Amino acid sequence: MSMSKLKSEQTLTVVTLTLGRQTLAIPTRFLREILDPLPVTRVPGAGSQVPGVVNVRGSVVPLADLGQALAIPDVGQDDRRRFLVLDVEVAGEAATVAVAADAVHEVTTIDTQTIEPVPAAAIxxxxxxxxxLYRGTEGFVLLPDLGQIFSNLANRPQAVPL
Structure with missing residues (x-):
């Protein structure tokens, strides 16, 4: 979602989560549900950004690793780990994707005027x-562009069976 589209509304309701030591905010309009960790089925030949799939109420849903896509170092897992099931648009098509979060914090509403562009250098x-991004109580909170991330992942070459 572009900066101009974000700022076209006065407020944005988001769910905040932690990946590694970084806090992210995902607009709640994408959020279908938050689940306790599920068994992950690894997909042979899958890359590190979409390592497997999970069963969400009888549907096979790809599990994407936002930490990999955003170059956020993994600091391990604990009992606060959750899966967020998101309804997003990928290359013009509706898609359901799960992402893992080290912790889910809160649903909050932010003033879009506090959102700043991402600096092009030194990040x-x-x-x-x-x-x-915007400044939260614990530091900067990133607003990932889910459409861009998932479209990029969908356009990656698939593994070719030998």
């Missing part, structure tokens, strides 16, 4: 995968 995160 560790891929700016093409971020819509913006």
């Amino acid at each position: 560790a995160w891929p700016p093409e995968f971020l819509s913006g």
Whole structure:
């Protein structure tokens, strides 16, 4: 989602989550549900950004690793780990995707005027995968561009069986 689209509304309701030591905010309009960890079925030949699939109420849903896409180092898992099931648009098509979070914090509403563009220089995160960021109580909160991330993952070459 572009910065101009974010700022076209006065407020944005988001769910905040932690990946590694970084806090992210995902607009609640994408959120279908939050689940306790599920068994992950690894997919042979799958890359590290979409390592497997999970069974969500009888549907096979790809599990994407936002930490990999955003270059956020993994710091291990604990009992706060959750899966967020998201309804997003990938390359113009509706899709359901799950993402793992080290912790889910709260649903909050932010003033879109506090959202800033991602600085082009001197940052560790891929700016093409971020819509913006804002200052939260614990530091900067990233707003990932889910459409851009998942479209990029969908366009990656698939593993070719030998």
